[in-house]
Amino acid sequence: MILTAxxxxxxxxxxxxxGAGSWRGxxxxxxxxxxxxxxxxxxxxxxxxxxxxxxxxxxxxxxxxVPSLGMAxxxxxxxxxxxxxxxxxxxxxxxxxxxxxxxxxxxxxYGWLLFLEAVSLGVFLTLDLLLFYVFFDLxxxxxxxxxxxxxxxxxxxxxxxxxxxxxxGSLALLLAFLGLYLSHDPHTFDMRVLMxxxxxxxxxxxxxxxxxxxxxxxxxxxxxxxxxxxxxxAHVDAPGPGSAILAGVLLKMGTYGLIRIPYSxxxxxxxxxxxxxxxxxxxxxxxxxxxxLGQRDLKRRIAYTSINHMGYTVLGIAxxxxxxxxxxxxxxxxxxxxxxxxxxxxxxxxSLFLIAGSFWARGEEYDLDRxxxxxxxxxxxxxxxxxxxxASLGLxxxxxxxxxxxxxxxxxxxxxxxxxxxxxxxxxTAALFLQMLQKLFFGDLPARWASFxxxxxxxxxxxxxxxxxVVVIGVYPRFLxxxxxxxxxxxxxx
Amino acid sequence: xxxxxxxxxxxxLLGAIVIVLTAVFTRQERQHWGAVLALxxxxxxxxxxxGQWGAPSKLTFMGVWALDPAAVAAKLMILGAAAVVVAxxxxxxxxxxxxxxxxxxxxxxxxxxxxxAAAADTMELMLGVLLSSAASYPxxxxxxxxxxxVEAGMKYYLIAALANALLTVGVVLLFGLVGDTAYEATQxxxxxxxxxxxxxxxxxxxxxxxAFKMGAFPAHVWMPDVAQGxxxxxxxxxxxxxxxxxxxxLARFVTLLPPDLAWRWIIxxxxxxxxxxxxxxxxxQTDVRRLxxxxxxSQSGYALMAVVVLGLTEQALPALLLFLLAYxxxxxxxxxxVVHWRGRTTLDDYHGLASAQPLxxxxxxxALLSLVxxxxxxxxxxxxxxxxxxxxxxYAWLAVVAVANTVVSLxxxxxxxxxxxxxxxxxTLHELGPWxxxxxxxxxVLVLAFGLGAELLVGLGxxxxxx
Numbered sequence: 001m002i003l004t005a006x007x008x009x010x011x012x013x014x015x016x017x018x019g020a021g022s023w024r025g026x027x028x029x030x031x032x033x034x035x036x037x038x039x040x041x042x043x044x045x046x047x048x049x050x051x052x053x054x055x056x057x058x059x060x061x062x063x064x065x066v067p068s069l070g071m072a073x074x075x076x077x078x079x080x081x082x083x084x085x086x087x088x089x090x091x092x093x094x095x096x097x098x099x100x101x102x103x104x105x106x107x108x109x110y111g112w113l114l115f116l117e118a119v120s121l122g123v124f125l126t127l128d129l130l131l132f133y134v135f136f137d138l139x140x141x142x143x144x145x146x147x148x149x150x151x152x153x154x155x156x157x158x159x160x161x162x163x164x165x166x167x168x169g170s171l172a173l174l175l176a177f178l179g180l181y182l183s184h185d186p187h188t189f190d191m192r193v194l195m196x197x198x199x200x201x202x203x204x205x206x207x208x209x210x211x212x213x214x215x216x217x218x219x220x221x222x223x224x225x226x227x228x229x230x231x232x233x234a235h236v237d238a239p240g241p242g243s244a245i246l247a248g249v250l251l252k253m254g255t256y257g258l259i260r261i262p263y264s265x266x267x268x269x270x271x272x273x274x275x276x277x278x279x280x281x282x283x284x285x286x287x288x289x290x291x292x293l294g295q296r297d298l299k300r301r302i303a304y305t306s307i308n309h310m311g312y313t314v315l316g317i318a319x320x321x322x323x324x325x326x327x328x329x330x331x332x333x334x335x336x337x338x339x340x341x342x343x344x345x346x347x348x349x350x351s352l353f354l355i356a357g358s359f360w361a362r363g364e365e366y367d368l369d370r371x372x373x374x375x376x377x378x379x380x381x382x383x384x385x386x387x388x389x390x391a392s393l394g395l396x397x398x399x400x401x402x403x404x405x406x407x408x409x410x411x412x413x414x415x416x417x418x419x420x421x422x423x424x425x426x427x428x429t430a431a432l433f434l435q436m437l438q439k440l441f442f443g444d445l446p447a448r449w450a451s452f453x454x455x456x457x458x459x460x461x462x463x464x465x466x467x468x469x470v471v472v473i474g475v476y477p478r479f480l481x482x483x484x485x486x487x488x489x490x491x492x493x494x
Numbered sequence: 495x496x497x498x499x500x501x502x503x504x505x506x507l508l509g510a511i512v513i514v515l516t517a518v519f520t521r522q523e524r525q526h527w528g529a530v531l532a533l534x535x536x537x538x539x540x541x542x543x544x545g546q547w548g549a550p551s552k553l554t555f556m557g558v559w560a561l562d563p564a565a566v567a568a569k570l571m572i573l574g575a576a577a578v579v580v581a582x583x584x585x586x587x588x589x590x591x592x593x594x595x596x597x598x599x600x601x602x603x604x605x606x607x608x609x610x611a612a613a614a615d616t617m618e619l620m621l622g623v624l625l626s627s628a629a630s631y632p633x634x635x636x637x638x639x640x641x642x643x644v645e646a647g648m649k650y651y652l653i654a655a656l657a658n659a660l661l662t663v664g665v666v667l668l669f670g671l672v673g674d675t676a677y678e679a680t681q682x683x684x685x686x687x688x689x690x691x692x693x694x695x696x697x698x699x700x701x702x703x704x705a706f707k708m709g710a711f712p713a714h715v716w717m718p719d720v721a722q723g724x725x726x727x728x729x730x731x732x733x734x735x736x737x738x739x740x741x742x743x744l745a746r747f748v749t750l751l752p753p754d755l756a757w758r759w760i761i762x763x764x765x766x767x768x769x770x771x772x773x774x775x776x777x778x779q780t781d782v783r784r785l786x787x788x789x790x791x792s793q794s795g796y797a798l799m800a801v802v803v804l805g806l807t808e809q810a811l812p813a814l815l816l817f818l819l820a821y822x823x824x825x826x827x828x829x830x831x832v833v834h835w836r837g838r839t840t841l842d843d844y845h846g847l848a849s850a851q852p853l854x855x856x857x858x859x860x861a862l863l864s865l866v867x868x869x870x871x872x873x874x875x876x877x878x879x880x881x882x883x884x885x886x887x888x889y890a891w892l893a894v895v896a897v898a899n900t901v902v903s904l905x906x907x908x909x910x911x912x913x914x915x916x917x918x919x920x921x922t923l924h925e926l927g928p929w930x931x932x933x934x935x936x937x938x939v940l941v942l943a944f945g946l947g948a949e950l951l952v953g954l955g956x957x958x959x960x961x
Contacts, residue, residue: 021852066875068952130878134869141868144908148916156912160905167866167904171897175890178882209890 002046003075003125004061006039006089011118017111025106029096032110036096039121040089047082052486057127057192065131070181070188074128079487080259080339083480084252085124087343090469091248091350092117094462095241098354101361102150109150113241116142120249124256129177129189132257133170139250140166143234143242151237152360158237165230169220173257176213179206180265195264207269214262215277222254222310225284235303236366240357243299247306248350252342255313259335259491263317267324267492274322275415281318282418284311285425293432298366299356301436305392306349308425309400313341315422316407322414324492334410335488336481341403343480344391344473348400351388351466355381358459362452368436373445378454382441384463389433391470394426398474402481499554499561501542502569503605509535510601517594525594526584532597533580536604540573551961557676558615560746563958567815568611568742571822575734576604578826578933582727582833585927587636596636600731602629607739610707614677616665616700619743623661623707626736627654634724634732646723650716650732653706657713661703667696681750688752697757700747701764707740709733710794711768718775721787726837729783730829733790734822737797741818745801745811746961762802766895769795773902781839782910786828789865792903793821796896799880803887810887812955813879819951820864820876823940827861830934836924844910846919854931855914857938862907864941867900872944875952 013035020028050058060076077085095113102109119142122135140163148159181187183206184199200207220227235243262270270277288307295301316338323331358381360366375382391398404426411419445452455463473480497504513528513535520527543566551562580600587593606626613619631654635647669675671692672683684693706713721729744761751757772792779785800814831854838844848855864873877900884893925931944951 064949066949066952068949068956069878134874137869137874141863145915148912156916160908160912163908164901164904168897168901171900174878175881175885175893175897178878178885178893179890182882182886 001061002042002049003059003077006042006046007075007118007122007125009038009042010035010114010121014111014115014118017107017114020107023107025102028106028110032096032114033093035114036093036117039117040086040093043082043086043089046077047086047483050077050079050082050483052079052482056487056490060127069130070186070190071130072128072190073131074190075125076127077125078491079483079485080491081124081256083339083484084256084342084346085121087346088120088124088249088252089117090466091244091346092120094350094354094466095244097458098241098357098462099361099456099458100150100239100241100357105149109146112142112145116146116245120245120253123253127191129181129191129194129261131189132191133174133177136173136253137167137170139253140170143246143250146242147234147238150239150242152239152364153237155237158233161230162234165220165227169217169227172213173217176210176217179210179213191260191265198266198268200266201268204269207266211262211266211269211273214257218254218257219280220254221257222251222314223307224280224311224314225287225307228284228288228307231307232300232303235306235353236297236299240354240360243353243356244350247303247353248346251306251310252346255310255317255338255342258314258317259338263321264492267321270321271324274318277321278315278318278411278415278418281311281314282422284308285315285422286428289425289428289432293428293435296368298359298368298436298440299353300366301368301432302349302352302356305429305432306345308429309341309345309349309392311425312404312407312422313338313345315411315418316341319407319411319414320492323410327413328489330410330413332485332488333406335491336484337403337406337410339484339488340399340473340477340480341407344399344403344470347466347470348388348391351384351463351470352392354463355385355388358455363449368439370446371440371449372443373441374449374452375441377445377449377452380455380460384455384460384467385440386437387467387470389437391467391474393430393433396474397471399470399477402474402477496554499546499559502539502546503608505535505539505542506601506605506608509539510598510605513601514595514598517598520594522591522593526588528594528597529580529584532601533577535601536573536577536580540570543569543573548957553614553678557678558613558618560612560614560961562961564742564745564811564815564961565612567954567958568738569608571815571819572604572607572611572735572738575731575738575822575826576600578830578937579727579731581929581933582730582830585929586725586727586833586837590636592636596633599629599633603633603731604735607735610736610739611742613743614746616668616675616677616680619747620661620665622739622743623703624658626707626739627658630732630736633728634720636725636728642723643725646716646719649719653713653716657703657706660699664696664699664703667692667699671696677746677750684750684752690755693755697751697755698760701744701760704740704744704747705764707736708744708794708797709737709791710798711764711771714768714772714791714794717791718784718787721790722781722784722839726783726829726833729787730826730833733787733829734825737790737794738818738822741797741801741814745804745814748801748804749961758802761798762889762892765795765798765802765892767795768792768798769896769899773899773906776906777902779906780841782841782844783832783837783839785906785910786825786832789903789906790825792899793825793865795899796877796880797821799884799889799892799896802892803883803889806887807883808959809879809883811961812952812958813883815958816879816951816955817876820872820944823937823944824861824864824871824873827857827934827937827941828865830930830937831858831861834926834930834934836926838921841910841913843921845913845917845921847923848915850919850923854934857934858914859911860938860941862911864945866904866907870945871941872948873941875945875948879952879955
């Protein structure tokens with residue numbers, strides 16, 4: 001019931017706003033904020049109710065939708081889903097509150113944002129494979145309209161590219177889902193049944209093809225090199241809150257899907273190919289970091305660090321896959337680390353993109369070389385950006401460190417050499433973020449920024465809340481780890 | 495003779511005759527009553543057809559006429575589509591001097607399509623194809639004074655003449671091989687023995703004949719011209735109704751063929767070429783109606799996937815019908831909006847219409863997204879059923895090709911959606927009238943409602959496991 005409400009409230013809110021063309025901008029924003037906070041409260045409540053010692057999936061709701069196909073409106077969470085969903089709800093609330101120029105279409109903008117919130121949460125909360133696909137696809141539609149209408153630069157081109165690329169991925173997923181669906185008798189899309197049955201365990205060739213489809217689909221979404229080329233374009237041209245959602249929530253669908261579907265439903269096959277997935281992940285880590293280092297554009301730089309960070313997550317998942325049936329402690333460590341990385345990356349990169357949005361709102365400029373010396377003009381902006389950047393480069397005491405430590409500890413148990421190569425990524429990330437801070441905030445202040453305004457209360461309030469969560473996870477990760485570890489132990493084990 | 499079995503068809507025939515006679519004695523400004531008569535005939539026919547649902551499959555009328563769930567489903571779809579087209583017509587045709595007989599021709603064309611879907615005899619099949627074609631030539635060229643309409647009619651006629659001639663040759667060859675025209679006898683004889691070369695030739699000719707009606711390769715080139723040049727309601731009609739009849743007829747025909755004939759590969763080849771060609775051609779269009787025409791070609795290619803795996807999986811026939819339904823509703827919705835906006839053709843005229851008419855624009859966007867297969871619209875369930883059938887039938891590669899094509903198709907559907915939603919308005923907007931608006935809204939709601947209520951349709955589909 002709680003989970004259903006967490007989906008339906010933003011969806012109904014979006015429907016209300018669809019018919020609210022005549023409302024004033026302020027009213028719309030207040031309404032959207034009120035609506036967006038509800039799922040956050042509901043999911044935190046779900047967290048309180050969740051019993052880490054209980055069954056793998058809890059708070060299950062099942063309403064038949066297309067029983068002839070074995071499809072149901074089936075919701076339920078484990079610790080992994082719940083932690084990512086709570087992070088998403090928080091980020092959506094932050095994005096709704098964060099000020100943005102809605103180009104005179106406030107009702108539409110907030111309507112699409114709430115729609116996107118409903119379907120994004122749906123991806124994390126559902127336990128039905130086909131419903132997962134439905135939400136996964138609808139998130140593309142929502143994001144397409146957000147980028148194309150409220151983006152800048154060449155928004156329609158970027159939105160089109162985003163939609164085409166990610167639809168390719170989701171259709172690959174659809175075929176793979178059908179492969180899983182058809183190989184179980186009776187046919188069903190119920191994830192719990194498919195996890196239990198491991199329907200493709202006996203047929204190596206079919207399992208290989210299905211895994212390929214899943215990896216392409218989730219690889220495009222995550223994104224893994226070489227499927228990443230849609231990402232920088234979409235990020236740069238999307239409005240600030242849109243980029244925050246895109247990086248913070250939509251990318252997580254790829255890695256969350258990896259854990260939920262191939263890792264859990266075809267464990268043998270996943271373990272068999274885990275090394276290759278890990279290699280691709282390490283390539284993404286290094287490539288993302290190196291390319292980010294070469295960017296002069298603020299938003300592009302942050303966008304490429306997403307490729308780098310999602311690479312850590314995939315590395316953790318792959319290591320956990322390779323450890324299935326092996327060292328249980330290391331496997332739990334790697335999978336927990338991957339999940340914490342998702343939460344941490346969502347909060348940190350979400351904040352960074354919101355900050356980038358504030359830069360755009362002040363100067364319509366992303367070129368790092370044209371900034372400088374803002375530390376004195378805008379101390380709040382400087383401080384918060386510094387916290388986010390340090391969190392992103394993995395400074396101990398902040399959330400990113402907790403995640404990356406666990407991922408690398410887990411990976412060392414299987415492939416020490418790969419973990420060693422991957423560590424180079426952290427080094428490069430440190431360099432690129434320090435350089436970014438230096439270019440933005442130190443040195444001489446260019447004349448055109450002489451009256452650069454500091455963050456408004458609403459802006460630093462939102463960023464402060466997100467980064468407070470980052471600090472809390474970094475200093476006292478136990479509350480999050482308890483939730484995730486219990487599920488990580490159960491995931492993928494029959 | 496069991497005349498009762500033919501009540502849906504007889505009602506249509508009588509309706510058509512009554513309309514033509516009434517038109518003769520009615521002043522032009524009152525001829526829109528023909529639309530009402532046509533709607534009554536269609537409704538009665540659908541009523542009788544619905545009564546045939548659920549009865550055990552049989553052949554009637556000396557074995558030439560199939561009464562099975564697939565035939566009834568196709569009839570109901572065709573009649574539903576016809577009702578939408580009739581509703582789109584009176585305002586469009588209001589100033590035409592021959593408004594009256596238009597509805598008569600329309601009912602004849604509907605009858606022809608229904609005959610195709612239910613024919614269990616090659617002669618009967620030909621009769622259906624010819625009736626549907628003959629009634630459609632004048633409909634496509636109804637705007638006699640307007641060049642593109644005449645051109646559309648002419649192209650349609652020329653290709654039809656060739657395709658129908660080939661179909662006749664195929665039917666004659668088949669008769670020569672079998673010595674009978676009934677499907678039951680044909681199947682039995684072909685299973686025993688048949689001259690392979692002659693059979694391949696006959697099959698090829700029949701397939702080309704039906705491919706023409708479906709708008710599939712190699713006889714598809716009329717589709718974009720008709721979509722662009724024919725009266726807009728007729729464009730909606732001809733991109734949808736003959737396709738339903740011909741797809742079911744083709745499915746019925748291929749089940750007659752012996753398994754050692756490589757017909758699956760022939761159909762798979764046609765499917766791949768049709769969807770790819772249609773999509774690639776649609777990419778370059780700057781005319782919305784022409785684009786919808788090419789999209790209609792590509793959708794035929796998808797539908798043929800289900801025909802390929804017919805007999806290999808129980809999902810094939812239900813998938814074909816579900817996909818046809820999904821396509822029908824979405825395509826009609828898209829064309830209904832085009833009619834409502836007075837049939838404007840060039841993409842430039844569509845710029846920014848969403849701000850002027852949010853509701854109609856929403857219907858257009860939803861219809862196009864359904865044609866892509868975005869959930870939870872009905873088009874998603876249609877494509878899902880097709881992919882599932884193709885994979886289950888062992889033709890997973892065909893599903894992969896269809897997926898690649900779907901991505902390509904998203905590009906051109908978005909090339910319509912983006913200007914409608916995001917661009918600034920250029921042209922002034924003219925609306926047709928309340929009937930067209932109602933038709934577009936109804937079909938638009940159905941695209942979503944059928945998707946959300948997919949259980950009803952999928953559940954019905956399980957009745958239709960085979961002919």
